[in-house]
Amino acid sequence: MSNLNSITVQSISGVTNLKREYITVNNKDAPIIELYIKNHENKLFIPIVKDEITWETSRKDSPSKLSFTVLKDNIISFNEGSAVIFKFNGKGVFYGFVFEKTRDKEHHIKVTAYDQTRYLKNKHTYIYKNKTASELVKMISADFGIITGNIQDTKYKIGLRIEDNTPLMDIIQFALSETCLNTGNIFTMYDDFGKLALCDLNTLRINDMMINGNSTQNFDYKTTIDSNVYNKIVLYKDIDKQRQFFISQDKYHINRWGLLQSVEQLNDGDNPTNKANVMLSLFNRISRTLTLKNVLGDLRLRAGAIVYCYFNLGDIILNKLMLVENAKHKFSNQEYTVDLLVSGFEY
Numbered sequence: 001m002s003n004l005n006s007i008t009v010q011s012i013s014g015v016t017n018l019k020r021e022y023i024t025v026n027n028k029d030a031p032i033i034e035l036y037i038k039n040h041e042n043k044l045f046i047p048i049v050k051d052e053i054t055w056e057t058s059r060k061d062s063p064s065k066l067s068f069t070v071l072k073d074n075i076i077s078f079n080e081g082s083a084v085i086f087k088f089n090g091k092g093v094f095y096g097f098v099f100e101k102t103r104d105k106e107h108h109i110k111v112t113a114y115d116q117t118r119y120l121k122n123k124h125t126y127i128y129k130n131k132t133a134s135e136l137v138k139m140i141s142a143d144f145g146i147i148t149g150n151i152q153d154t155k156y157k158i159g160l161r162i163e164d165n166t167p168l169m170d171i172i173q174f175a176l177s178e179t180c181l182n183t184g185n186i187f188t189m190y191d192d193f194g195k196l197a198l199c200d201l202n203t204l205r206i207n208d209m210m211i212n213g214n215s216t217q218n219f220d221y222k223t224t225i226d227s228n229v230y231n232k233i234v235l236y237k238d239i240d241k242q243r244q245f246f247i248s249q250d251k252y253h254i255n256r257w258g259l260l261q262s263v264e265q266l267n268d269g270d271n272p273t274n275k276a277n278v279m280l281s282l283f284n285r286i287s288r289t290l291t292l293k294n295v296l297g298d299l300r301l302r303a304g305a306i307v308y309c310y311f312n313l314g315d316i317i318l319n320k321l322m323l324v325e326n327a328k329h330k331f332s333n334q335e336y337t338v339d340l341l342v343s344g345f346e347y
Contacts, residue, residue, distance in 0.1 A: 025085055025192065035087075037098070037346065039077055048073065053213075053330075053331045055093055055328075055331070056108075057190065057326070058326050063191065064096070064115045064116045064204070064303075066086055066113045068110075069108070069111070072109055073244045076089040076100060081095075082097065084097060084098060089329065092193035093193065094113070094193070095115060095297060095327075097118070098112075099118065102237060105214060115191035119168075121168070124140075124163075124165075125165055126163045127162050130156055130157045130267075132159060132179075133175035134152060134154045137189065142166065147199075148193075149192050149195030150198070152199045152292070154175075154176070154178045154198070155203055160268040160269075160309070170285070182270060182274065183278070184278050184282070186201050188201065188269060202306070204304050205305070206300050206306065208334050211340075213294045215295055216294065216295050217293045217294035223288050228287060229283060230262040230284060231260050232250075232259060233261075233264075234263040234264075235266050236263070237265065237270075246272035248276035282337045288343065289343045291340070292339065296338075297336030301329075301340060303326055305323075305327075308322070324341070325341045329339075
């Protein structure tokens, strides 16, 4: 590990206020689908959209993405960095910025926009001690001009940590992962229509919906012990040039699957025995994922949400709450559907 223990900023040149302007659009006469683009001259446009609009969310590591194709006319004018606002049935869905434009010979412009968590791909160096993940999120957001909303207290404090030239998203995800591995509590960070939110899974639980064969066009069901499945956890730390090991294992599953071992070094502040037991409870299970095709659309079905599912999957009857890992919403004049990747159930 690096012996770095402090950071000094010696010079700053050309710094301005980092925070992007937050725009509000209220159009009572707007149709079901609302899409607005605000350019750098503060002009607001309602673009003519070709084909469908897609909104994609992922539970980890990726910003939400809005994709659409604009028909170029003599009026609309926008550039990379222009703000994009998308609403459906009056509900704010996506607030972000244009990052990519692709034109064809018909002057159709394919646009890719990301929410503000895209800026968490920036790299930086941080040294912190005894901070919770939520405190870390607030600190990074303040430093990089990220607008925050509801940031729930994650409570678990992480010991001394040095992050050297690391993507901001990775810094935050490490803190959330450590919180989960030491407490069993899973938190999700996402952009809530232009404001960064951090909450536990129960906050996004959908209680009045059940997804089944009637609401889904098709599904793919996968079981595996080949990835992120372990029946023996070995944690270690070095004290006075001696290495100490802490082990938690399940002999029953070792006999069934063979030995699947994970070895990790303990971090400052970890409770070794507790962490080993929590990790075994999280990873000592068959990994099961369900990809659902063309589910009836609902804006609450975003990554990080928990939804009740009922399916006859052949080897089991799935009848429980599931965690949405990825969601791709597809909006058009004719229909609104969503493709989902859900996980988190046991046999």
